[in-house]
Amino acid sequence: MNSVKEGYYYLSTHEWVKQESDTTFLVGISDFAQHALGDIVYVALPEVNDNVKQGERFCDVESVKAVSDVYSPVSGTITEINTSLEDSPELLNQDPYGVWIMKVEGSLDTSGLLDSAAYTLHLENEH
Amino acid sequence: MKTTALTPWHESHHAKMIDFFNTLLPVHYETGIIAEHEAVRTHAGIFDVSHMGQLLFKGEAALNQARLVLSQDIDAMVKNQVKYGFILREDGTMVDDVLCMKTCDDEVLVIVNGANIDKVMAYLDQRFSGSSLVENDSDFYSVIAFQGPLTQTLIQSIVPTPLDYYTFVHGTFNGVEMFVSRTGYTGEHGYELIMANKDAQKVWEMLLNLSEHVIPCGLGARDSLRLEAGMPLYGHELNDDLTPLDVNLGIFVPKHRRHLFGLEERKPRFKRIGFVLNDKAIPREGYTLTQHGQNVGVVSSGTFSVTLKRGIAMAIINADVNLEETIECVIRNKSYSIEIIKLPFIKK
Numbered sequence: 376m377n378s379v380k381e382g383y384y385y386l387s388t389h390e391w392v393k394q395e396s397d398t399t400f401l402v403g404i405s406d407f408a409q410h411a412l413g414d415i416v417y418v419a420l421p422e423v424n425d426n427v428k429q430g431e432r433f434c435d436v437e438s439v440k441a442v443s444d445v446y447s448p449v450s451g452t453i454t455e456i457n458t459s460l461e462d463s464p465e466l467l468n469q470d471p472y473g474v475w476i477m478k479v480e481g482s483l484d485t486s487g488l489l490d491s492a493a494y495t496l497h498l499e500n501e502h
Numbered sequence: 503m504k505t506t507a508l509t510p511w512h513e514s515h516h517a518k519m520i521d522f523f524n525t526l527l528p529v530h531y532e533t534g535i536i537a538e539h540e541a542v543r544t545h546a547g548i549f550d551v552s553h554m555g556q557l558l559f560k561g562e563a564a565l566n567q568a569r570l571v572l573s574q575d576i577d578a579m580v581k582n583q584v585k586y587g588f589i590l591r592e593d594g595t596m597v598d599d600v601l602c603m604k605t606c607d608d609e610v611l612v613i614v615n616g617a618n619i620d621k622v623m624a625y626l627d628q629r630f631s632g633s634s635l636v637e638n639d640s641d642f643y644s645v646i647a648f649q650g651p652l653t654q655t656l657i658q659s660i661v662p663t664p665l666d667y668y669t670f671v672h673g674t675f676n677g678v679e680m681f682v683s684r685t686g687y688t689g690e691h692g693y694e695l696i697m698a699n700k701d702a703q704k705v706w707e708m709l710l711n712l713s714e715h716v717i718p719c720g721l722g723a724r725d726s727l728r729l730e731a732g733m734p735l736y737g738h739e740l741n742d743d744l745t746p747l748d749v750n751l752g753i754f755v756p757k758h759r760r761h762l763f764g765l766e767e768r769k770p771r772f773k774r775i776g777f778v779l780n781d782k783a784i785p786r787e788g789y790t791l792t793q794h795g796q797n798v799g800v801v802s803s804g805t806f807s808v809t810l811k812r813g814i815a816m817a818i819i820n821a822d823v824n825l826e827e828t829i830e831c832v833i834r835n836k837s838y839s840i841e842i843i844k845l846p847f848i849k850k
Contacts, residue, residue, distance in 0.1 A: 416806040
C-alpha cells in the first residue's frame with residue numbers, strides 16, 4: 376500500500392514528476408493519490424500547448440465518490456497528453472507510476488518538490 | 503467516535519474506513535466501489551449498516567405518540583408489514599425518513615437514519631414535553647443489508663419461507679434471533695437483517711459463507727446503488743426545511759393524515775428530479791441548475807453511474823420550472839444540458 380517510487384519528485388498534494396530528458400518531464404499521480412481517490416472513472420485532460428505552472432491545477436480526476444484537482448509539479452508547455460486515459464481512466468489506479476497524464480517541455484525546479492525520501496516521510500506524518 | 507460490532511472485521515479485511523456522522527464505517531474494501539456496485543447488481547453483497555437506529559413504540563400510550571409524528575397509518579398496517587414514511591413536524595417538515603415495522607399489535611419498531619437518532623429523540627422529547635415514551639434500542643442492535651439478485655435463493659437456507667416485498671419475519675434462524683425484512687436501499691431484490699450486536703459477526707460470516715458470489719460492500723457502493731435506484735437520502739434530497747410534498751414523496755403521507763402535519767392545503771415549493779449528463783462530466787452535490795440563465799435548483803446527490811457509465815444526479819428544483827425547456831447544470835464554470843429521466847435510473 377502507498378508505495379513511493381524512487382527517482383521521482385513529488386508535490387505534497389500527491390502528484391509526481393519524472394525527468395524523461397533534459398527538458399521533458401512526465402507527470403502523474405502517486406499510489407497514495409489513487410488509493411485515496413478510489414476507482415477513477417473520468418479524467419478531464421488538459422490540452423496540448425497549454426502552459427502549466429508548478430503548484431497550479433492542470434486537470435481534474437473524478438472517482439465514483441468525488442472530484443479532485445490535480446496540480447502540476449513542473450512549469451512549462453504541454454507537448455503530449457495521455458489520451459488512453461479518455462477511455463481507460465482506471466489505468467491510473469492500476470499503474471500509478473507507469474501511467475502519466477501529461478508530458479511537459481520545460482524546466483524543473485526541485486526546491487518546491489519532495490524527493491522520494493521526503494515524500495515517504497510526508498505520507499507518514501500527514502496520514 | 504462510535505464503532506459497530508463489525509468494525510474489527512472491516513479493519514482486519516483492509517476496508518477503507520470513514521467517520522460517517524460519528525460512526526466508523528467502511529466506504530469500500532480492497533475490491534473498490536465499482537466491483538462492489540456491480541456485485542450487487544449481478545450477484546450479491548452485504549453491507550454493515552449498524553449506524554441505523556431502532557426506536558421502539560411499545561404499548562397503547564406510546565403508539566398514540568407514534569400516531570402523531572409518523573406519516574404512516576400504523577393502524578392500517580398488519581403485523582409483519584413494513585412501511586416507508588417520515589417523522590414529521592406539525593408544519594410538515596421532515597425530521598427523518600423512516601421504515602416502520604409492525605412488530606406486534608401494540609408495538610412498532612421504527613428504523614431511523616444513524617445521523618438523525620439524537621435529533622429524532624430530542625424532537626420527540628420536545629414534542630411530548632419531556633414525556634416521550636419511545637425506547638431507543640439503537641445501541642443494542644446491528645443491521646446487515648443483504649442485497650442482489652442471488653439473495654432470493656440464498657436466503658432460503660436462513661429463512662425458508664419466501665417473504666413478500668416490505669414484509670418481515672422475527673424468529674431464531676440458524677441459532678440467531680433476528681428480524682429479516684424484505685427491504686433495501688439498492689433497487690435489487692434483498693433483505694435487511696437486524697440482530698443483537700453480539701450476533702452480528704456470526705450473521706455476517708453466515709451470509710458470506712452462503713456463496714463465493716457474496717462480497718462485503720461499503721457505503722460508497724450503497725450510495726451509488728441507491729442513487730441509481732432513485733432513492734432519496736436524508737441530508738441530501740430530504741432535510742429539516744422540506745416537506746414530503748416538496749420532493750415528490752407525498753404518496754407516503756396518506757391523505758387522511760395530512761391535517762396532522764399542516765399538509766392538507768400546502769402546495770409543493772420544489773420538485774425532485776433525476777437527470778443524466780450525456781457529456782463526460784459528473785454532476786455533484788451542490789452544483790447549480792439554471793434555465794434561461796436563472797438559478798432554478800441545486801444538485802442534491804450526484805455520482806458516476808456504474809451501470810449507465812454516465813453522470814447521474816437527483817436535484818431539487820423550483821416547483822414552477824418548465825421541464826420541457828432546457829435546463830443546464832453548471833460544472834466548474836461550464837454549462838451542460840441535462841436530460842431529465844423519470845426515476846429510478848435503473849428499472850428492475
